[in-house]
């Protein structure tokens with residue numbers, strides 16, 4: 001296997017700009033790696049080898065001609081299949097979109113293309129981003145590279161697994177309740193959910209529009225910052241896009257790498273990380289707190305009493321919005337169209353037949369929950385109450401950020417569980433996101449950083465910051481990464497078992 005696949009995106013970018021490797025070589029190396037291991041991992045739903053190589057060749061030619069290029073130009077990337085890509089199939093993990101080829105690019109894809117990053121392909125995910133294990137994909141399971149019998153997290157398990165398996169140095173994920181951070185935690189990778197409005201949602205297939213946010217999945221904190229800076233910033237085509245310039249996330253990651261956190265106040269959230277979290281996950285978290293303290297950080301305990309209602313509020317707000325967003329998949333406009341087996345072919349009956357066949361069980365469950373929560377007579381009791389809880393969660397964050405610069409917790413309550421283990425128990429599946437959901441409800445940013453192993457499997461350390469202060473995630477995240485890697489003698493992923501390469 002070529003060592004070009006083992007480099008961080010930043011290191012690969014340096015090699016490319018120094019002329020020590022070409023983008024075509026780097027892209028080929030990753031396509032070869034995909035060919036060798038993706039049979040076992042199944043991170044990709046679609047590999048766009050020709051397009052990726054064409055972009056790479058174009059970047060190489062422009063570099064040779066002396067053109068000034070983006071720092072990540074020529075570094076390949078994978079994109080979660082919920083993000084629309086012109087000319088490349090986009091399914092959101094659903095049969096209902098099988099065969100649909102979008103006629104336009106999401107804004108973040110436009111930015112990736114303009115910067116010259118070859119797109120390797122589209123990654124697997126739970127159908128419409130509904131799940132925490134990627135087992136709800138209509139196109140088969142993705143396997144965790146650390147242990148192929150285990151889940152890679154979800155909904156963005158494909159992006160996390162691709163990065164962890166060295167199939168791509170960079171990937172795009174989306175996070176509605178934890179879908180970037182939880183897969184990062186259980187695969188030993190880095191994942192950021194930016195501030196709501198920090199990255200354009202134009203061209204994301206919406207699940208819950210007030211919660212969805214796209215962000216980077218990478219192997220290093222600096223790489224996440226570089227990708228965040230590339231995709232972030234105002235977009236007039238997204239009405240919720242923030243007009244503010246993005247904070248200097250790359251500068252913050254470089255600053256944090258010194259490992260000095262003098263004067264930074266870390267708030268340990270009392271309600272996150274207690275009973276119900278795997279003992280080894282808690283132990284690694286406590287150990288890292290000590291490491292951060294030794295680096296100069298001040299640790300305080302904060303209380304966010306309404307976080308205990310966050311999961312319940314999320315499971316009313318998210319399905320309500322999802323039931324409305326998914327109404328457009330009606331057999332008339334996109335992808336699948338199923339006509340009723342017998343009887344008249346009316347619009348309503350075509351819609352019912354298409355949605356009945358095209359949606360999986362989890363999607364149906366949420367559409368039913370959402371339409372119920374929004375129905376006259378129940379709206380105030382369910383959706384209305386959940387919105388009030390959302391305000392209380394936001395107030396908890398505001399109060400906590402008066403005492404601390406960032407809040408910290410374990411990212412996910414457990415390490416990767418076995419495929420099939422929670423598939424028939426929706427509640428057990430939903431509980432994976434107890435520590436990640438509050439950030440989505442409040443619109444604040446969060447990052448998950450590799451935090452050591454429990455039973456040979458990765459755990460994650462979550463850092464949360466106030467809205468528009470995403471730079472703080474990178475300062476603390478990069479410091480923790482540097483301090484832990486100094487202890488381990490290298491990145492956590494270096495201790496993952498080697499995948500067998502077959503062709």
Ligand SMILES: NC(=O)C[C@H](N)C(=O)O
Pocket residue numbers: 129130131132154155174175176177178179180318430433
């Ligand atoms: N989409 C997400 O962020 C994941 C969350 N587990 C959900 O199923 O809603």
